[in-house]
Amino acid sequence: MLALVDGNNFYCSCERVFQPWLQGRPVVVLSNNDGCAIARSDEAKALGIKMGAPYFQLRELERDAGLIALSANFALYGDMSDRMMTLAAGLGHMQEVYSIDESFIDLSGIPGDLVLRARKIRRRIHQWIGIPTCIGIGPTKTLAKLANAIAKSAERKPGSYPAHHAQICHLGECNAQELAALLQATEVGDVWGVGRKIGAQLRENGVHTALDLQRMSPAAAKAGWSVVLEKTVRELNGVPCIEFEDEPPAKQQIACTRSFGHPVTELIELQEAITEFACRAAEKLRKQGSHTGHIMAFIRTSPFRKQDPQYSRSASIPLPSPTSDSAHITQAANAIIKRIYRPGFKYAKAGVMLMDLQPATREQLTLDFDEVMPENRVRLMDAMDQVNQRYGRGTLKLASAGAPKAIKLWAMKQERISSGFTTDWEGLALANK
């Protein structure tokens, strides 16, 4: 058996822990640049706010319906996530952290009443961390996900599912008849792995509910769609096809991309932005102990500004030898930007991607037998990471990132961010007497 522990409306719940007056009110958390809603409280969902709704369309609700919109505070959410994951791990012997607010727990070998145990963990997370969660239990990941969705829905929309499934739902305890009824009540598009496109195709073919999909033959799923859907069908039938990943595999690519706070037209500004993105990406690369052998960079205008001329281009170059050196990576990325830059456009977004990642230990000599990355450069990068870790991001950076005090058009907009309640001495929450 597997459990899926999932924080409810996670980002909103994190904000509410330290700003209790947000309880009971409609709250959304906005993406970078205060662009669109990426998390919604139940009250916000009840107002009809869709996932990804642009902020400028929500202004009215802010005025008329008491909606509170907050900038994303990812430092806070990451820290709250770590705390929640530690407690969730107590549910079983192995944990797979699947996303910032979800983890699968392997329950094999756990004796006793699993629902009771889950209830205890759920209460502990709520009491100690302040985050409400739902827990789904099932024999496969897909069924555990489904159980989780049922647990949430039964809690939020009474009547959608039997009330005893609210908060904690154990599909392994259902008999065939009950399970069929629950699958029947679930739309096919709500099954994990079925997105918009395939959902529509399935419905066209008469597959409307999770039960219809469960009863499809795996061969038909593969022939009509792909092996991905075939696995989903098998998983719905209790046959595990998606592996449990105890420890996260090394990333195969690392990206840092951003929309700009304001449109950018000059090459020099793009290069400042690209320098920062390249350095952030290089930092992530060193953290996972890898080198990159191939670098891609792109710039683009805003596809939403249809009245403006559009331009979007990316290019990539292989490196002479694999590296994790911020300076080399930045140099390569800037060379690409210089090549693909065209004047006369209002650029809205840019990014750097590091590809062809390999362990930093692997020896790969170039033709002239240079070192992969000279020891003094490794030490320099190490020192830079340590200084920035200790004194804050951007304490030490490359000169091409631009003067520290200069106005940066491309800098991210974050007008309504909360304090670093758990991550910054200046931002600690105050307890009233």
Next chain:
DNA sequence: TCTGGGGTCCTAGGACCC
């Protein structure tokens, strides 16, 4: 005026090889 960021996996098709 104003629309996120970071990943994975799979497939089809082209290039290339013998």
Next chain:
DNA sequence: TCTGGGGTCCTAGGACCC
């Protein structure tokens, strides 16, 4: 008139996830 067969590798693009 008539122009093979089988395989691998790489890439771009699409679909999905949170």
